[in-house]
Amino acid sequence: MHLVMKRFGIFELLFSLALLTAGGCYYDVEEELYPSEECDTNNVTFSGDISPAIQSNCLVCHSNAARLGNITLEGYDNLKAQVNNGSLLGAIKHQPGFAPMPDGLPQLDACLIARIEQWITDGAPNN
Ligand code: HEC
Known part of the structure; x- marks a missing residue:
């Protein structure tokens, strides 16, 4: 049980970091390429x-x-x-x-x- 929890913890951490990083890049690119979609x-x-x-x-x-x-x-x-x-x-x-x-x-x-x-x-x- 202890081992499972620990593995999950590390996996979750890495996954969250990947999401954060990917999310940041995606947002930047989208804003630069498609200003009109978010811009009045x-x-x-x-x-x-x-x-x-x-x-x-x-x-x-x-x-x-x-x-x-x-x-x-x-x-x-x-x-x-x-x-x-x-x-x-x-x-x-x-x-x-x-x-x-x-x-x-x-x-x-x-x-x-x-x-x-x-x-x-x-x-x-x-x-
Ligand atoms: C930190 C100082 C500074 C700021 C802030 C600044 N300028 Fe300038 N600007 C200059 C200088 C110095 C030149 C002359 C550059 C040259 O001839 O190479 C210049 C030149 C220009 C020119 C002539 C460009 C050309 O190629 O004929 C325009 C138009 C201009 N600025 C508009 C703006 C606008 C609009 C802003 C704000 C969004 C702005 N500037 C902000 C310093 C600044």
Whole structure:
């Protein structure tokens, strides 16, 4: 009886570890490959979504005062200029030919990128 319990204990431990590891990997991969399945891109607004996201991820380097790379994203008009010339989307999607943003930091969350892209597709309204 003692032997059986002990064997079960070890087996269960290994099995749980395998599950945990596999679960972690699966989640990461799924999130990267299928952002749209878990991501709501409806009703994205400049004031409610885009401006706060730019504020917290970009303005430390791209405020009017900081202006790194001679780029300011502060305020709708300045941001819209980078939308119109294609740099904003190219930079956050890490497309070839653009400096990958945010500079030296992990890429933005896949859902946030999808929401920004949807806003741009909608004509980047000042709403
Ligand atoms: C830590 C500082 C820093 C942060 C944070 C940062 N940037 Fe930048 N950004 C830079 C620098 C420096 C450059 C100039 C890079 C170059 O020219 O190689 C730049 C350049 C750019 C460019 C021009 C890219 C091109 O290839 O023309 C855009 C657009 C841009 N940033 C957007 C953003 C956005 C959007 C965010 C937030 C998601 C962001 N940046 C966050 C420092 C930063």
